Amino acid sequence: MFRHSTRTCLVGLCALVAAVQAAPALAGGDPGGASPAPHTAARALHAQTLADLTTTMKGEAYAYAVYSLFAAEADRQGLPAVGRLFRSTAQTELNEHLREAATLAGTVGSNAANLRQAISGETYEHQVMYRRFAEQARMDGDLKAAKLFSEIATDEGRHRDAFRTALTVVTTGRGTIPAPPKADVVQVPAGLPKVKAARTRANLDTALHGEALAHAKYMLFAAHARQTGNAALARLWEGTAEVERQEHFAGEAVLAGLVRTTRENLRTAIAGEHNEATTVYPRFAKRATAVGDTAAARYWRNTAADEARHAAAFQQGLDRLH
Numbered sequence: 001m002f003r004h005s006t007r008t009c010l011v012g013l014c015a016l017v018a019a020v021q022a023a024p025a026l027a028g029g030d031p032g033g034a035s036p037a038p039h040t041a042a043r044a045l046h047a048q049t050l051a052d053l054t055t056t057m058k059g060e061a062y063a064y065a066v067y068s069l070f071a072a073e074a075d076r077q078g079l080p081a082v083g084r085l086f087r088s089t090a091q092t093e094l095n096e097h098l099r100e101a102a103t104l105a106g107t108v109g110s111n112a113a114n115l116r117q118a119i120s121g122e123t124y125e126h127q128v129m130y131r132r133f134a135e136q137a138r139m140d141g142d143l144k145a146a147k148l149f150s151e152i153a154t155d156e157g158r159h160r161d162a163f164r165t166a167l168t169v170v171t172t173g174r175g176t177i178p179a180p181p182k183a184d185v186v187q188v189p190a191g192l193p194k195v196k197a198a199r200t201r202a203n204l205d206t207a208l209h210g211e212a213l214a215h216a217k218y219m220l221f222a223a224h225a226r227q228t229g230n231a232a233l234a235r236l237w238e239g240t241a242e243v244e245r246q247e248h249f250a251g252e253a254v255l256a257g258l259v260r261t262t263r264e265n266l267r268t269a270i271a272g273e274h275n276e277a278t279t280v281y282p283r284f285a286k287r288a289t290a291v292g293d294t295a296a297a298r299y300w301r302n303t304a305a306d307e308a309r310h311a312a313a314f315q316q317g318l319d320r321l322h
């Protein structure tokens with residue numbers, strides 16, 4: 001979760017916490033389908049704990065997506081050991097940290113509930129978020145960003161339509177689950193930001209977090225669909241998840257200049273891990289303890305310890321480069 005980190009600001013992606021937090025409230029929407037589903041387990045939690053779990057999931061999903069890009073860059077630079085370190089850490093963020101937060105929050109529901117959650121997120125992104133971002137980028141003279149935001153807005157409308165069709169199939173038992181979309185994979189080599197306005201940079205950062213979270217949640221929804229014997233729905237979730245990450249997130253990452261040299265990427269990762277380990281997760285654990293959400297408090301304490309280990313491993317990787 002280097003959304004809160006100083007380093008993130010240094011690489012030019014600031015002003016995002018407010019934007020990320022404000023977006024759903026402004027539109028009554030849900031970028032990336034961020035709201036937890038209303039399950040029994042989730043209702044038992046304090047509202048602040050649930051909000052902190054959502055923030056955690058955004059950060060973990062983002063870390064997974066960014067580390068995957070950092071791994072590819074390390075490979076390109078002929079540093080396979082660093083590539084492996086980024087890849088294995090990325091797996092921990094997604095398959096342990098995010099997954100456990102999602103379990104605590106009750107994010108995954110029935111196939112129908114998951115589809116409704118995703119339809120709400122896609123509708124917000126299609127109708128409100130990306131259109132506004134495109135318009136603002138155009139006004140600020142960031143024409144490449146305006147074009148990308150417009151294209152993604154169109155894609156999100158298609159995702160919403162496919163999920164609506166799938167919901168009808170799931171609820172009526174009639175019809176066919178749509179075939180999954182195919183991702184047009186975008187490579188993200190090291191590079192500087194290709195946008196100039198601060199507002200475009202902030203919007204890009206909000207969008208990157210939304211795309212990363214959508215990818216992670218759709219992978220969880222896919223696993224649930226498969227477990228419940230709906231392989232066609234699982235394929236739709238997986239195909240859409242790949243579009244969110246390999247096309248939308250990656251396209252935005254190029255414009256944001258998210259990937260730098262491996263040395264800089266390691267420093268960015270260390271700052272983010274350190275911030276989670278020493279500030280963000282201890283704060284969340286303390287708040288959860290205060291309201292009696294002990295399982296969530298334990299989760300954040302354990303996760304903070306993991307992040308401290310990640311920071312140390314990245315530091316070791318950096319030291320070996322000198």
Ligand SMILES: [Fe+2]
Pocket residue numbers: 060063092093097303307
């Ligand atoms: Fe993590």
Ligand SMILES: [Fe+2]
Pocket residue numbers: 122155156159214244
């Ligand atoms: Fe989407």
Ligand SMILES: [Fe+2]
Pocket residue numbers: 152156211214243244248
């Ligand atoms: Fe997307």
Ligand SMILES: [Fe+2]
Pocket residue numbers: 063089093273306307310
């Ligand atoms: Fe981590």
